[in-house]
Amino acid sequence: MRKALRYFWKEQPIALSIFVVAVVLLVFFGIRFVDRFIYFHDPAHRNQALEPWMTPRYVGMSYKLPRDVIFDVMDLENTEGRRVKVGKIADRMGISLAELERRVRKAKLEFMAQETGPKRPLAQKGGQGQ
Incomplete structure (x- = not known):
């Protein structure tokens, strides 16, 4: 060797x-x-109650939500979110952490409903009318 x-x-x-x-x-x-x-x-780290130290990415991973859903709920721009903390986001939005958590949980339910909603039939080969 x-x-x-x-x-x-x-x-x-x-x-x-x-x-x-x-x-x-x-x-x-x-x-x-x-x-x-x-x-x-680890189930202890799923759907955690929001804490001021958490980042949007951490919340998204805990709730298994995509970045765009978290950014919509937290009213963030695409350039924000890397190091901003959830506590500061709630303050900026003028709401409590409990209210922000309620919004995240509601978004999770809506996202899950979309994901498990009725499936559309597959389109036929060759386009329309065939």
Whole structure:
């Protein structure tokens, strides 16, 4: 193994460096993915009561809502939301955290109703009239 690494370092240092960086990034993002997967699949972290420290992204992951639904409920622009906290959002909207949570839960119910609503029949091949 050492001989092979020495050979590649001597013959292809750029390729080996790129490979090492790619492996490090793969491990980093893999660990991050697994960590968040386990965290949000724990029932204790689903549909949590809103706290002032939470971000819109955290709320979306807890309630399993897409970004656009959360941004609509919290009246955010596309450029906002990365680091803004739910407590500041509620203050800006002039409502309490409890009211904001009620709106998030209502949006979740509406989103679930849309997702599980009646399915449309598939269109026939070849367009209309065939």
